[in-house]
Amino acid sequence: MTNARVFFVGGYLSYRALFNWMHWSYYVPTMLGAPIFQILFFAYIGRYAQVKDDEFFVVGNAVQLSSMAGIYGMAMTVGGERWTQTLSPLMATPASRLPLFLGRALPLIANGIITSAFAFVVGWLLLDFELGAREIPALAVVVAVSAFACTSLGLVVGSLGLRVRDVFFLANAVVYSLLLFCGVNIPLESLPNWMEAVGRSLPLTHGIEAARAIADGATLGSVDHLIWTELGIGGAYGAVAYA
Numbered sequence: 001m002t003n004a005r006v007f008f009v010g011g012y013l014s015y016r017a018l019f020n021w022m023h024w025s026y027y028v029p030t031m032l033g034a035p036i037f038q039i040l041f042f043a044y045i046g047r048y049a050q051v052k053d054d055e056f057f058v059v060g061n062a063v064q065l066s067s068m069a070g071i072y073g074m075a076m077t078v079g080g081e082r083w084t085q086t087l088s089p090l091m092a093t094p095a096s097r098l099p100l101f102l103g104r105a106l107p108l109i110a111n112g113i114i115t116s117a118f119a120f121v122v123g124w125l126l127l128d129f130e131l132g133a134r135e136i137p138a139l140a141v142v143v144a145v146s147a148f149a150c151t152s153l154g155l156v157v158g159s160l161g162l163r164v165r166d167v168f169f170l171a172n173a174v175v176y177s178l179l180l181f182c183g184v185n186i187p188l189e190s191l192p193n194w195m196e197a198v199g200r201s202l203p204l205t206h207g208i209e210a211a212r213a214i215a216d217g218a219t220l221g222s223v224d225h226l227i228w229t230e231l232g233i234g235g236a237y238g239a240v241a242y243a
Helices: 002-021 024-049 054-064 066-083 087-092 097-126 133-160 167-181 193-200 205-215 221-242
Strands: none
Touching: 024 054, 024 066, 024 097, 054 066, 054 097, 054 133, 054 205, 066 097, 066 133, 066 167, 097 133, 133 167, 133 205, 133 221, 167 193, 193 205, 205 221
16 A cells, blocks of 8 residues: 555656746757658658658657657656755665556556657648558557557656766657667668667657558567567666666
């Protein structure tokens, strides 16, 4: 019962604390404004370069945007303990570390899912992108797993933020590395072999591949191996962060 309280109540209070100093006027443009411009930017570049159709860019960027809350949020939540000088009391508490930090991740996963869903709606409204009603539940599963995997990576970033001077620089580097290595806007097979190998070890890569297959009409069962791989990668990063 105590662990459940730490997980849910502690996670809620930690997420709420982020916005005691971050005004909503920063939150809305970052989490909901950025997806509009990112998707339009890459979709129109793709049209001009005749690389892929709008669906390729909408799906890739919409899934990638689920990573923002998890990586930046965990970096601020965990790394911020050092700035606010609350790290020592946090580590001295008798509460179990697992529910303490996993509870902080749960609202960020939900935040990532909402951001990704908003990005899909933007793509549907503004670009040549269609999504059938039967594909939405399967796509929601993929986005949820991808958001979990990225939040696990964000937990690693936050843990490193306890040591490095500037956790925001580290978080930015990780987010843009995902954008570059995970086949978000460039087909994975077009990347150099070493970049493709790196991408395969990161969150998002398998989630984006599964999401694109579902958008093309594949069933959830036909891409379950990609989903399990994404889930396993997220679990591995979470274990590294917890260790």
